[in-house]
Amino acid sequence: TDRVQEEQAIAQARAFAEECRARNGDLLDHVGTLQFARDLDVLRAAMGDQRINLYGLSYGTFLGQVVANTFPTRTGALVLDSVVDPGWASGPPGTISWIRERGEVGSTETLDRFFELCAQAGPQQCAFAADGGPEQKYAELAARLRTAPLPVPVPDGPAQPLTYSTLVTVTVSLLYNAGTWPVLGQLLQAAYSGDGADVAAVAEGLPQPPTPEGYQNYPDANAAITCGDTDNPRDPYRYGEVGHALDATTAPYVGSRW
Numbered sequence: 001t002d003r004v005q006e007e008q009a010i011a012q013a014r015a016f017a018e019e020c021r022a023r024n025g026d027l028l029d030h031v032g033t034l035q036f037a038r039d040l041d042v043l044r045a046a047m048g049d050q051r052i053n054l055y056g057l058s059y060g061t062f063l064g065q066v067v068a069n070t071f072p073t074r075t076g077a078l079v080l081d082s083v084v085d086p087g088w089a090s091g092p093p094g095t096i097s098w099i100r101e102r103g104e105v106g107s108t109e110t111l112d113r114f115f116e117l118c119a120q121a122g123p124q125q126c127a128f129a130a131d132g133g134p135e136q137k138y139a140e141l142a143a144r145l146r147t148a149p150l151p152v153p154v155p156d157g158p159a160q161p162l163t164y165s166t167l168v169t170v171t172v173s174l175l176y177n178a179g180t181w182p183v184l185g186q187l188l189q190a191a192y193s194g195d196g197a198d199v200a201a202v203a204e205g206l207p208q209p210p211t212p213e214g215y216q217n218y219p220d221a222n223a224a225i226t227c228g229d230t231d232n233p234r235d236p237y238r239y240g241e242v243g244h245a246l247d248a249t250t251a252p253y254v255g256s257r258w
Contacts, residue, residue: 114134146164243256
């Protein structure tokens with residue numbers, strides 16, 4: 001949210017890229033959707049199947065589109081759910097994948113709908129409807145957390161700050177599933193009230209993803225695939241420029257996130 005944090009984030013990204021290359025060697029040169037489509041065709045042949053049948057969700061829909069275009073005569077049934085615009089992959093110089101995909105538009109429209117439905121439901125069904133309009137309260141909460149993060153107690157450890165960045169990240173995450181919107185309302189109300197202990201209690205009830213044993217490499221794979229597949233600016237400061245411009249105009253809060 002400021003220049004110091006931007007410099008920290010850029011340094012982290014550079015270190016991550018260097019360590020990823022050091023640990024994975026030439027593998028990185030062969031990570032990408034076209035390679036994965038070819039892998040699927042190898043698996044199809046090994047199984048003795050005539051066609052590739054694929055269920056693709058989110059990024060998996062992009063994989064499905066590449067499979068169908070690469071192996072049209074060997075593609076069977078495709079189910080593509082939450083389709084990724086193939087414009088995600090490439091575009092005019094200086095543009096960013098997630099913005100070409102209009103991710104910030106989707107998040108903005110969904111957040112606006114959450115505010116609207118929360119107000120209609122009232123505090124009995126949406127806790128964040130208490131004591132004012134949800135949209136105005138969210139703006140007040142965001143402004144407050146920019147300057148004064150809320151300490152949230154953590155068992156067996158020091159309190160962790162609920163920052164503006166965390167607020168936006170958690171909000172976007174919980175908007176993905178309407179079933180979690182009541183929990184989002186509770187979480188926002190607890191934060192708005194300045195009750196860190198209540199925030200911690202609500203957070204404990206959030207649905208947790210399955211955690212198989214071992215290191216979870218989804219974020220690493222996602223970054224490697226994105227870098228291998230897409231045309232994005234090489235200037236790291238371009239991302240902040242685009243994000244802040246969107247925050248200030250068409251995509252408040254979520255522009256920088258995307």
